[in-house]
Amino acid sequence: AQSVAQPEDQVNVAEGNPLTVKCTYSVSGNPYLFWYVQYPNRGLQFLLKYITGDNLVKGSYGFEAEFNKSQTSFHLKKPSALVSDSALYFCAVRDPYYTGRRALTFGSGTRLQVQP
Amino acid sequence: SAVISQKPSRDICQRGTSLTIQCQVDSQVTMMFWYRQQPGQSLTLIATANQGSEATYESGFVIDKFPISRPNLTFSTLTVSNLSPEDSSIYLCSVEDPQGEQYFGPGTRLTVT
Numbered sequence A: 001a002q003s004v005a006q007p008e009d010q011v012n013v014a015e016g017n018p019l020t021v022k023c024t025y026s027v028s029g030n031p032y033l034f035w036y037v038q039y040p041n042r043g044l045q046f047l048l049k050y051i052t053g054d055n056l057v058k059g060s061y062g063f064e065a066e067f068n069k070s071q072t073s074f075h076l077k078k079p080s081a082l083v084s085d086s087a088l089y090f091c092a093v094r095d096p097y098y099t100g101r102r103a104l105t106f107g108s109g110t111r112l113q114v115q116p
Numbered sequence B: 001s002a003v004i005s006q007k008p009s010r011d012i013c014q015r016g017t018s019l020t021i022q023c024q025v026d027s028q029v030t031m032m033f034w035y036r037q038q039p040g041q042s043l044t045l046i047a048t049a050n051q052g053s054e055a056t057y058e059s060g061f062v063i064d065k066f067p068i069s070r071p072n073l074t075f076s077t078l079t080v081s082n083l084s085p086e087d088s089s090i091y092l093c094s095v096e097d098p099q100g101e102q103y104f105g106p107g108t109r110l111t112v113t
Helices: none
Strands: A003-005 A010-014 A019-021 A024-026 A032-038 A044-050 A056-058 A064-068 A073-078 A087-094 A104-106 A110-115 B004-007 B010-013 B019-025 B031-037 B043-050 B068-072 B075-080 B089-096 B102-104 B108-112
Touching: A003 A087, A003 A104, A010 A019, A019 A110, A024 A073, A032 A064, A032 A073, A044 A056, A044 A064, A044 B102, A073 A087, A104 B043, B004 B089, B019 B031, B019 B089, B031 B075, B043 B068, B043 B075, B075 B089
Parallel strands: A010 A110, B010 B108
Antiparallel strands: A003 A024, A019 A073, A032 A044, A032 A087, A056 A064, A064 A073, A087 A104, A087 A110, B004 B019, B019 B075, B031 B043, B031 B089, B068 B075, B089 B102, B089 B108
């Protein structure tokens, strides 16, 4: 079964500094990887996905993620953090299409706190 | 991207009662998913609901406790039956678009007293 791990419960960064939120995965076959953000009292918002192609994926709100097959990682990054980026971030994985299973398996989440 | 609405947005229910959550999508979708997010935790898939077939439940979730309807391609309901305080969670529906992206509704926050 596929799984994702987010090793950090919380990441603290100063506004203007670069941020990284870590995610590692374990899947059989080629991974389908996603990042979502959850703001307080709101649903999940899609940020970006990796299915195939370039290892650097660009998404919403200036976020990007780097797929690294040898390290089985899919870290979320942003060059310059904003206070408004403070939220809960989830990494997720989906089985390849040939499995027929389309739902997502989520990591435990990482709370990002950006200090002014 | 699909626009998804859920009703109710929140509710407080008594132990032993049931709550039915509605999920409405602004476009026709084949697959809909129901997730649960317990307080301070990640999301866990309850079931996958395809129109015209029985929902497929994940391990640990059963139809008697979480009956699901999927009458058409834009609507689904999830009922949480025989409520206990352990059912206090946020329940979210999601859909997958043709590009393989999943979009989530705003969630229904359930508190069981």
